[in-house]
Every structure is written in C-alpha cells, then in structure tokens.
Amino acid sequence: MANYLELTKEEAKSLYDGLCKEYEEYKARGLKLDMSRGKPAALQIDISNKMLDVLSSTEDCVVNGIDCRNYGVLDGIPAVKELFAPIVGTSAENLIIGGNSSLTLMYDLIAKGMTHGLKDSPVPWSQVPGRKFLCPAPGYDRHFAITETFGFELITIPMTPTGPDMDMVEELVSKDPDIKGIWCVPKYSNPDGITYSDETVKRFATLKPAAPDFAIMWDNAYVIHDLYEDKDELLNLMEEAEKCGTQDMVYTFVSTSKVTFPGSGVSVVASSKANVDYIKKLLFFQTISYDKLNQVRHLAFFKNTEGILEHMKKHADMLRPKFRMVIDKLESQLGGTGCGNWIDPKGGYFISYNAYKGCAKRIVALCKEAGIVLTGAGATFPYGKDPDDSNIRLAPSFPTTEELSQAMDIFCLCAKMATLEKLIEA
Amino acid sequence: MANYLELTKEEAKSLYDGLCKEYEEYKARGLKLDMSRGKPAALQIDISNKMLDVLSSTEDCVVNGIDCRNYGVLDGIPAVKELFAPIVGTSAENLIIGGNSSLTLMYDLIAKGMTHGLKDSPVPWSQVPGRKFLCPAPGYDRHFAITETFGFELITIPMTPTGPDMDMVEELVSKDPDIKGIWCVPKYSNPDGITYSDETVKRFATLKPAAPDFAIMWDNAYVIHDLYEDKDELLNLMEEAEKCGTQDMVYTFVSTSKVTFPGSGVSVVASSKANVDYIKKLLFFQTISYDKLNQVRHLAFFKNTEGILEHMKKHADMLRPKFRMVIDKLESQLGGTGCGNWIDPKGGYFISYNAYKGCAKRIVALCKEAGIVLTGAGATFPYGKDPDDSNIRLAPSFPTTEELSQAMDIFCLCAKMATLEKLIEA
Numbered sequence: 035m036a037n038y039l040e041l042t043k044e045e046a047k048s049l050y051d052g053l054c055k056e057y058e059e060y061k062a063r064g065l066k067l068d069m070s071r072g073k074p075a076a077l078q079i080d081i082s083n084k085m086l087d088v089l090s091s092t093e094d095c096v097v098n099g100i101d102c103r104n105y106g107v108l109d110g111i112p113a114v115k116e117l118f119a120p121i122v123g124t125s126a127e128n129l130i131i132g133g134n135s136s137l138t139l140m141y142d143l144i145a146k147g148m149t150h151g152l153k154d155s156p157v158p159w160s161q162v163p164g165r166k167f168l169c170p171a172p173g174y175d176r177h178f179a180i181t182e183t184f185g186f187e188l189i190t191i192p193m194t195p196t197g198p199d200m201d202m203v204e205e206l207v208s209k210d211p212d213i214k215g216i217w218c219v220p221k222y223s224n225p226d227g228i229t230y231s232d233e234t235v236k237r238f239a240t241l242k243p244a245a246p247d248f249a250i251m252w253d254n255a256y257v258i259h260d261l262y263e264d265k266d267e268l269l270n271l272m273e274e275a276e277k278c279g280t281q282d283m284v285y286t287f288v289s290t291s292k293v294t295f296p297g298s299g300v301s302v303v304a305s306s307k308a309n310v311d312y313i314k315k316l317l318f319f320q321t322i323s324y325d326k327l328n329q330v331r332h333l334a335f336f337k338n339t340e341g342i343l344e345h346m347k348k349h350a351d352m353l354r355p356k357f358r359m360v361i362d363k364l365e366s367q368l369g370g371t372g373c374g375n376w377i378d379p380k381g382g383y384f385i386s387y388n389a390y391k392g393c394a395k396r397i398v399a400l401c402k403e404a405g406i407v408l409t410g411a412g413a414t415f416p417y418g419k420d421p422d423d424s425n426i427r428l429a430p431s432f433p434t435t436e437e438l439s440q441a442m443d444i445f446c447l448c449a450k451m452a453t454l455e456k457l458i459e460a
Numbered sequence: 461m462a463n464y465l466e467l468t469k470e471e472a473k474s475l476y477d478g479l480c481k482e483y484e485e486y487k488a489r490g491l492k493l494d495m496s497r498g499k500p501a502a503l504q505i506d507i508s509n510k511m512l513d514v515l516s517s518t519e520d521c522v523v524n525g526i527d528c529r530n531y532g533v534l535d536g537i538p539a540v541k542e543l544f545a546p547i548v549g550t551s552a553e554n555l556i557i558g559g560n561s562s563l564t565l566m567y568d569l570i571a572k573g574m575t576h577g578l579k580d581s582p583v584p585w586s587q588v589p590g591r592k593f594l595c596p597a598p599g600y601d602r603h604f605a606i607t608e609t610f611g612f613e614l615i616t617i618p619m620t621p622t623g624p625d626m627d628m629v630e631e632l633v634s635k636d637p638d639i640k641g642i643w644c645v646p647k648y649s650n651p652d653g654i655t656y657s658d659e660t661v662k663r664f665a666t667l668k669p670a671a672p673d674f675a676i677m678w679d680n681a682y683v684i685h686d687l688y689e690d691k692d693e694l695l696n697l698m699e700e701a702e703k704c705g706t707q708d709m710v711y712t713f714v715s716t717s718k719v720t721f722p723g724s725g726v727s728v729v730a731s732s733k734a735n736v737d738y739i740k741k742l743l744f745f746q747t748i749s750y751d752k753l754n755q756v757r758h759l760a761f762f763k764n765t766e767g768i769l770e771h772m773k774k775h776a777d778m779l780r781p782k783f784r785m786v787i788d789k790l791e792s793q794l795g796g797t798g799c800g801n802w803i804d805p806k807g808g809y810f811i812s813y814n815a816y817k818g819c820a821k822r823i824v825a826l827c828k829e830a831g832i833v834l835t836g837a838g839a840t841f842p843y844g845k846d847p848d849d850s851n852i853r854l855a856p857s858f859p860t861t862e863e864l865s866q867a868m869d870i871f872c873l874c875a876k877m878a879t880l881e882k883l884i885e886a
Contacts, residue, residue, distance in 0.1 A: 071531065079529045080518065086753075087513030092506065103505045105497065105722040133559055134751040141746045148575050149586065149610060160575065160586040176745075183745045184575060296531040298753040319602075319609045320567040325560040325751065327512075327724040 038453055039372040050454040053447060057404065060444050065405035067441045072224070072383035073432040074292055074349070081348050082294040085335035095330055102326035109314055114300070114329040120339045121257055122286055122304045123270040129304045130313060133324045136289035136301035140251060141180050143285060143303070146316050147214065147249070148184050153282060153312040155247035159184070159214055168206065168216035170198035172386060172414035172425045174224040177217040177253065186214070188416035193223070197230035200237045207243040215249035221268040222256035225386040225414050225427035227379020229266035239274035241283065252286045256382040258346045259292060261354050266380050272304065281306040290332060292349070292383065293342065300329055353383075356430040356438055360385050363442035373453040374424075385428040386414075393452040394423045400448035406441045464816075464879055465798040476880040479873060483830065486870050491831035493867045498650070498809035499858040500718055500775070507774050508720040511761035521756060528752035535740055540726070540755040546765045547683055548712055548730045549696040555730045556739060559750045562715035562727035566677060567606050569711060569729070572742050573640065573675070574610050579708060579738040581673035585610070585640055594632065594642035596624035598812060598840035598851045600650040603643040603679065612640070614842035619649070623656035626663045633669040641675035647694040648682035651812040651840050651853035653805020655692035665700035667709065678712045682808040684772045685718060687780050692806050698730065707732040716758060718775070718809065719768065726755055779809075782856040782864055786811050789868035799879040800850075811854040812840075819878040820849045826874035832867050 041049065089095055095102045098112045110131025119126040132139045143152075144159075151158040159165050167181040170191045178188055189206065191198045197220070207213050218238075220230040230238075238250055252271055260266070275281040284306070290299030303313070336342045361378045364387070368374060374389040389397055394411035401408050409427040412420040428445070430438055467475065515521055521528045524538045536557025545552040558565045569578075570585075577584040585591050593607040596617045604614055615632065617624045623646070633639050644664075646656040656664075664676055678697055686692070701707040710732070716725030729739070762768045787804045790813070794800060800815040815823055820837035827834050835853040838846040854871070856864055 073531050076518070076527060076530070079527075082529075083516075083518060086520070087516040090509075090513040092502070092509060094512070101502060101505075103508075103721045103724065104502070105499050105717075134749075135747045138747045145571055145575060149571060158586070160584070176748075179745055183742070291531075295529045295753060297749045298529065298751045316609070319605055321561045321564045322602075323560075323723045325724045325754070327721060328751070328754070 035370045037370060037372045038450070038457060041457070043458060046454050046457050050451065050458065053451050053454070057400070057447055057451060060404045060447065063405075065440060065444070067405060067433050067437050068407045069429050069433060069441055070407045070409045071432070072292070072429045074296060075352065075432050075434070078349055078352050078431070079295060081345065082335070085294055085331055088334040089327065089331055094334060095327060097330050097333065100326070102330045105322050107323050107326060108317060108321070109310075110324065111326055111329050111333070114333050117333055117336065117339055117342070118288065118302050121342065122254070122288055122302055124272045124286070124304050128272070128307060128310055129302055130310060130317070131324060131329055132301040132303060134298055134301065134328070135291070136253070136255070136287040136303070137176055139287055139301050139303045140177070140253065142320070143249070143313070144180055144184055146313070147247070150316055152247045152249060153309055162212055162214070164212040166210065166213045168203060168213060169416045170216070170218065171416060172225050172420075172427070173217060174219055174253070175413040175418070177251070178416050181217070182417070189213070190416050191216070193226055193228065195228060197228065197234035200234055204237065204241065207241055207245070207248060209244060211244040213243065214245055214247060215251055217251050217253065219253050219255055220271070221254060221266060222259060222379055222382025224255065224382065225384040225425070227377050227382045227384060227386060229268050232269045235269035235271050236274055238271055239278045239280055241280065243283070248283055250284050252284055254286055254288050255292075257288055258343060259349070259383070260346070260381040261350050261357055262380055264380065282309055285309070293345065294332065294335070298328065300332055353431060355435055357385065359435060359438055360428060360430045360442055363439070363446055367443070367446035368449060371450065371453070373449045383429060383431055385430065387426045387428055388424045389426060389449060390424070390453040390456060392423045393449070393456055394420060394426050396452040396455065397426060397445070397448045400451060401445055404444050404448070406444050408445075461796045463796060463798045464876070464883060467883065469884060472880050472883050476877060476884065479877050479880070483826070483873055483877060486830045486873065489831075491866060491870070493831060493859050493863050494833045495855050495859060495867055496833045496835045497858070498718070498855045500722060501778065501858050501860070504775055504778050504857070505721060507771065508761070511720055511757055514760040515753065515757055520760060521753060523756050523759065526752070528756045531748050533749050533752060534743060534747070535736075536750065537752055537755050537759070540759050543759055543762065543765055543768070544714065544728050547768065548680070548714055548728055550698045550712070550730050554698070554733060554736055555728055556736060556743070557750060557755055558727040558729060560724055560727065560754070561717070562679070562681070562713040562729070563602055565713055565727050565729045566603070566679065568746070569675070569739070570606055570610055572739070573673070576742055578673045578675060579735055588638055588640070590638040592636065592639045594624075594629060594639060595842045596642070596644065597842060598651050598853070599643060600645055600679070601839040601844070603677070604842050607643070608843070615639070616842050617642070619652055619654065621654060623654065623660035626660055630663065630667065633667055633671070633674060635670060637670040639669065640671055640673060641677055643677050643679065645679050645681055646697070647680060647692060648685060648805055648808025650681065650808065651810040651851070653803050653808045653810060653812060655694050658695045661695035661697050662700055664697055665704045665706055667706065669709070674709055676710045678710055680712055680714050681718070683714055684769060685775070685809070686772070686807040687776050687783055688806055690806065708735055711735070719771065720758065720761070724754065726758055779857060781861055783811065785861060785864055786854055786856045786868055789865070789872055793869070793872035794875060797876065797879070799875045809855060809857055811856065813852045813854055814850045815852060815875060816850070816879040816882060818849045819875070819882055820846060820852050822878040822881065823852060823871070823874045826877060827871055830870050830874070832870050834871075
C-alpha cells in the first residue's frame with residue numbers, strides 16, 4: 035500500500051475523493067454500532083448464567099459458619115477471600131471483599147483520603163489545596179475523572195512500552211509532597227494493553243515519595259484476562275513492596291466485572307495489613323457489610339481459584355477472534371500507509387490506535403456520522419485532552435464479529451480520510 | 461407489685477439480697493443470647509429464600525429492554541423504581557435505586573456534602589469548620605456515627621411522643637447556617653417506635669433553615685414494618701414539602717434489608733427531581749451502576765408493590781409474638797415497681813426501655829454478666845452519652861421466643877437489682 039505521507043497533494047486529493055464516495059455508501063447503510071466501552075458481549079455473559087441460581091437453600095448460604103443471608107461481616111467471607119487471594123497475589127488477610135464495583139472501591143478510597151486522610155496522611159487531602167495525582171496516559175478515563183472530581187491537579191505521565199515513564203514518576207514524587215498518588219493498570223493497561231516490565235514494578239516498590247501518604251492505585255483489572263496461552267507476566271508489586279518495606283503505599287484492586295456479570299460481580303481491595311485495618315475502621319461507618327450472598331454465589335459457582343482461571347479461558351476463546359479481526363483489518367488496510375500505528379495486546383479489553391497527529395477527533399467524528407460510536411478522542415488523557423489528538427481506544431468485545439468487521443472497515447476508511455485531509459490542508 | 465421507690469432502705473436491702481440469689485442461679489446457667497441489634501431471625505429470612513434462585517435465564521434478566529447482566533443504568537431499572545415508588549411515596553423519577561445498604565446511601569450523601577457540597581451548598585461542608593447536625597435522641601447510633609466521623613458537632617434534640625422537639629428544631633435551624641441537617645426515623649422510630657405526628661411532619665415541611673443546604677435525612681427504615689393491622693400512619697413529607705416548595709430539603713431512604721435479605725437487599729434514596737439530578741451527576745464518578753441483577757431479583761420475587769406488602773405480613777406474624785412477650789414480661793415483672801417505663805410500639809424493630817435514672821449502664825453490665833448482650837447503654841444518644849443513663853434499646857427479633865422469654869426474665873431481674881442498688885446507695 036502507498037505511504038500516504040509520500041503522496042503529492044494531487045495524488046492525495048484524488049485518493050481522498052475516491053474514499054469519500056466509499057464513505058457515502060457506508061453512511062447510506064445506516065449502521066448503528068457501539069465500540070466505545072469495554073463491555074463484554076452477551077455470549078460472554080451467558081457462560082456465567084449458571085451462577086444466577088447456584089444458591090437455592092439456606093444451607094447454600096452458610097459458609098464459614100456464617101449465615102450470609104443476614105447482617106454482618108464487614109470485610110468479606112473468609113472462604114471468598116481465599117478464593118481471590120491467589121489472583122490478587124497476597125494472603126487472604128490483606129483482602130477486603132467489596133461490592134459490585136472495584137471502581138467504587140477506588141472512588142471510596144480517594145474519598146476517604148479527602149475526608150479523613152489515608153493511614154499516614156498528615157491532614158485529610160481536602161486540606162491540601164495543591165493536591166495532585168499522577169495519570170499515566172493514555173489511561174483509563176474513569177480513573178482520571180475520580181481524582182478530577184475531588185479537585186486534584188492531574189499530571190500526565192507518558193506511557194512507554196514498559197509502563198509509565200518511571201524517571202519522571204521518581205523525579206516528581208520525590209520532590210512534591212502534594213502528589214498523593216498514581217493511577218496504574220499494570221497488566222494489559224487500558225487502553226494500550228501494555229504490561230509493566232519487572233523493572234517498572236521494582237521501581238514502583240522502591241519509590242520514595244515526599245508524601246508519607248502516597249498511594250499507588252494498582253488497578254489490576256485485567257489480571258486474569260489473557261487472550262493467549264503465551265501471556266504476559268506481571269511481577270507481584272505487593273511482594274516486591276514488602277521486601278522494601280513500602281507495602282503501605284500499594285492498594286491493589288480486582289473485580290469479577292469482566293469475569294461473571296458486569297455490575298453484579300464482586301470487587302476486592304488489597305493492601306498491607308495496617309492499611310486494611312485502617313480502611314476497615316473507616317468502612318465501619320459506611321456499611322454493615324457488602325453483599326455476602328453475591329460473594330457466596332461466586333464461591334459456589336467457581337468452587338476454587340482454578341475454577342475462575344478455567345472460566346477465563348472461555349472468555350479468551352470468544353474475545354480472541356475479535357482482537358485478531360481488529361488487528362488484521364488495521365494491518366491489511368492501514369499497514370504501510372503512515373495513517374497511524376497500533377499495539378497488538380496479549381490480553382485486556384482494548385486496542386490502542388495512534389492516529390496521524392491531529393486526526394483522532396476527526397476520525398471519531400467521521401465514524402460517528404457513519405454510525406460507529408467510538409470512545410471519545412482524548413478520553414484516554416487527563417481532562418480529556420490528548421496533546422497530539424492522536425490516541426483512539428478501540429473496544430472490540432461487545433459487537434459481533436460481523437458487526438466488528440463492518441465497523442473496522444469504516445474505521446480504517448475514516449482513518450485514511452482524516453489523514454488525507456490533514457495532508458491536503460498542510 | 462410494690463413500688464420500689466416507696467420502700468425503706470431495709471426493705472430494699474432485703475429485697476435486693478433475694479434478687480441476687482436468683483441472679484446467681486441465672487448466671488450459673490451460662491446463657492448466651494444476643495438482643496443487641498435489629499437483626500431478623502433466621503425463620504424470617506427463610507420466607508425470602510425463593511428469591512435466591514428466582515432468576516435462572518437470560519430472559520429473566522432482561523427488564524425494560526435492558527440486559528441487567530451487563531454494565532450500565534446508573535440510577536436503577538425503571539420497573540424497579542415503579543415497584544418501590546408507592547412505598548417511598550413519590551413518583552418513580554424521584555428515586556435512585558442503590559446497592560445493598562441504605563446506610564451506605566446516607567453515608568455517601570453526607571460524604572458528598574463534605575467533598576462537593578449538596579446542590580445548594582455555598583461551599584463543601586469540609587470547609588465549614590463549625591458544621592453541626594441535629595440528632596433526635598434516643599435515636600439510631602449509626603446515624604449519629606456518620607456525622608460524627610465527618611466531624612460534625614452533634615446536637616441532641618429531645619424526642620417527644622410526637623417526634624423530635626420541633627420548637628427546638630425550628631429555633632436552632634433558623635439561626636445557625638452551620639446546622640446542615642437532621643437525622644430522622646419518622647415511622648416506628650429507632651428505638652422508641654414513635655411515629656411522627658402530622659403536625660411534626662408539617663413543621664418539617666415548613667422549616668426555614670438558615671442553611672440553604674439543610675438536609676432532612678428521612679430514614680423511613682420501617683415504612684412497611686407494621687406489627688398490627690391497626691398501624692401508625694405517617695404523613696407524606698415529600699408531598700407536604702412539595703406543597704411548601706421545600707422539597708429540595710428532603711432526602712428519603714428505604715431499603716429491603718428487613719424485607720428480604722439483610723445485607724443483600726436493595727436500597728432507595730428519593731428526593732426532589734433537582735436533587736436526584738444533582739446526585740446522579742456526582743454518582744457518575746463513583747460507579748457505573750449498582751447491582752441491577754439484585755434489583756431484578758426483587759422484582760421477580762415480589763412481582764409488584766402489593767407483593768411486598770403481603771410479604772411484610774409474614775414478617776409481622778413472626779415478630780408480633782416476640783414484641784408481645786417483651787411487653788408482657790415488662791408489665792408483669794416491672795409494672796408498678798417504678799423501675800422504669802417503656803413504649804409498646806406498633807411496628808419497627810425495637811422496644812425502648814427507660815430505666816430509673818442512672819441505672820442503664822448497670823443493667824446492661826448485669827445482663828452481660830448473665831450472658832445477655834444488649835445494645836450498649838448510651839448508644840442511642842450522640843457520642844454514646846445518655847445524660848440520664850436511662851435508655852436501653854431492646855431488640856427482640858433475633859432470639860427465639862424461648863430464648864427471649866429467658867432473656868427478659870433476666871433483664872427484668874437486672875432492672876430491679878440496678879434500681880435497688882441506686883435506691884440503697886442514695
């Protein structure tokens with residue numbers, strides 16, 4: 035395929051006119067497809083349907099001698115902690131089993147930092163007018179939004195192929211006690227699908243922040259969301275941090291939102307014993323317990339940790355062809371054109387596409403006009419502002435393969451059009 | 461029975477010695493009974509067991525065209541709003557269906573007041589150093605604890621047979637803009653079992669607080685928790701407030717914690733449309749949705765609002781004999797002794813016992829030594845400090861009738877002993 039960057043303006047114009055006709059044809063089809071969020075497909079969710087009625091009697095609800103149909107047990111059923119502990123990578127006593135959303139656990143932790151402070155906070159964060167949070171970008175919009183709504187200044191940290199730019203992280207946190215934490219999706223990062231290197235994880239464990247209450251928000255959302263047998267391996271930060279005595283800095287989050295039912299799963303926060311004890315003290319005021327029946331439902335459905343891992347293979351079998359299709363379309367239609375580049379991840383829920391500089395917004399707009407909803411351009415950056423207007427997060431999970439095929443044809447077409455427009459006007 | 465207050469010291473001493481022997485016999489039995497919390501009995505919970513597996517297929521999970529197994533719908537499934545709206549006493553659009561705990565909804569609202577402010581807050585409450593909250597007492601310890609943990613000064617408002625002392629409430633809120641709200645359990649109040657009179661409700665609707673962001677925390681926890689057909693009727697505050705244009709002041713909470721499964725029910729917050737819109741904006745950052753499957757589970761189990769009310773009659777049938785037993789024991793063993801007084805409520809979960817002044821702590825301690833755990837004396841007052849050391853909250857729901865019978869014999873004995881001790885030392 036021709037490299038668009040090497041075309042004359044005339045060639046570009048002529049090519050563009052042809053693509054416009056193609057585009058009008060697509061528009062006429064009146065498609066309506068949503069590739070905006072990392073939403074599992076209905077067929078993926080079906081594989082958990084047996085969990086719906088896995089509990090049916092009182093006996094089913096009694097675990098560890100606890101009648102889980104009644105009040106009590108703030109931090110989760112012990113057997114359910116044991117179920118998830120190997121996935122989180124720490125001992126069960128370091129876990130709190132939460133409600134239906136790990137995002138809520140993260141929000142609540144930051145909220146408690148604001149109103150009460152974390153364990154080692156000199157003052158609650160609401161009393162730190164210049165509070166800041168580090169946001170590796172591209173990253174997860176809902177992470178950034180939490181710290182934005184609580185009035186943190188968001189500092190963009192560039193992502194590299196091995197994780198966040200650790201030189202910059204180390205430099206910033208060592209100097210500024212107002213920097214209170216960093217958002218991380220360390221395995222199959224959202225949206226890049228990058229897994230932090232061992233060196234990156236070790237550098238996190240040895241961070242020396244000026245803030246005594248610095249929080250590494252380690253959102254291990256895709257910890258078991260591998261697509262291939264040849265999967266990425268993430269070094270265990272909680273273990274590394276314990277070796278360095280920095281375990282109070284690390285808060286790990288996982289959930290079953292993309293394992294069983296999104297919005298009806300269970301979530302987990304894990305940290306040092308001291309942090310967990312502190313969180314439980316504050317949590318006492320917020321609730322009597324999370325939904326224990328849903329915890330037990332997961333336990334009865336999976337039986338053990340191995341059961342969860344087996345279940346994830348079924349998800350992988352359904353997701354893999356969709357990821358392959360996106361990558362194949364990108365390679366066959368955009369490869370060599372100079373219209374952008376992309377990462378082929380080994381897991382997670384996204385494919386990160388980096389458009390020709392200044393083209394992302396236009397591509398998203400063109401797709402929308404043709405009926406394809408993408409994540410808003412810029413969403414993967416703090417304040418929704420991508421300085422290069424380049425990154426687009428593609429979420430292939432929800433559409434069917436047929437829909438995805440059409441959507442990607444249109445996406446590639448729009449990427450070409452936007453690039454050509456840019457080249458023509460240059 | 462003799463009025464203890466009229467005994468000579470010698471008579472009191474002799475009576476006391478006899479009771480002590482009886483007490484030692486009870487102690488020797490090594491009983492272990494818990495009457496501390498308003499916890500439904502296992503038999504009560506059994507009547508909801510059919511809800512455990514009421515959903516079993518994808519079709520069961522699709523309501524209002526929404527696949528409730530997947531992400532989305534922040535404020536709750538429309539049909540579930542319709543299910544609860546008649547109970548809350550407002551239109552469905554004024555409802556947000558929450559998670560497994562209305563206490564959490566209350567905590568979260570106060571937390572958002574702290575970090576963001578409510579809709580009409582001049583500044584977030586964390587920036588109001590002298591923030592105060594009104595606490596009708598005796599009241600619910602967990603309410604008071606929420607505002608205490610957020611640094612509010614708790615102001616005790618005496619409870620009267622018609623609700624909180626409204627003269628005092630009106631006087632205080634009209635003058636002090638730092639008073640940000642009041643906790644209320646308006647029907648079958650915790651612990652008194654008092655239902656606010658129509659006049660009290662109307663006076664709430666016409667409150668003119670100095671604070672533009674004053675919040676009436678209307679925890680209607682026992683809205684459908686009647687014990688008898690001859691039930692208390694609570695005037696609808698949301699309707700009254702709308703007549704007066706004060707609807708932005710009212711936040712109503714209900715839950716199914718004592719309807720289906722405590723800790724695995726659904727909760728509801730309702731307020732004016734403007735407040736609901738504002739809360740939804742802030743809630744966006746905290747979660748993607750609450751557990752919709754549990755919402756649908758409730759809908760499938762109850763079918764309609766009438767189904768909930770029928771279900772509550774079964775609870776009443778099981779609770780009524782327990783309440784009757786407590787009242788009968790109190791009347792037969794303490795009636796006329798001057799050892800205290802009590803209220804015979806028509807619903808709710810508690811019986812409020814007011815001991816002879818200065819005796820509550822001692823009674824609770826004596827009971828504990830004999831194996832009966834009661835709610836801590838003072839727990840029903842702000843900071844856990846009952847100025848009269850008099851109020852004790854009795855929670856008859858959890859023990860069996862046999863256990864309750866024993867527990868009440870011991871309780872009455874301890875009440876007599878503590879009173880006599882006080883009279884002897886006087």
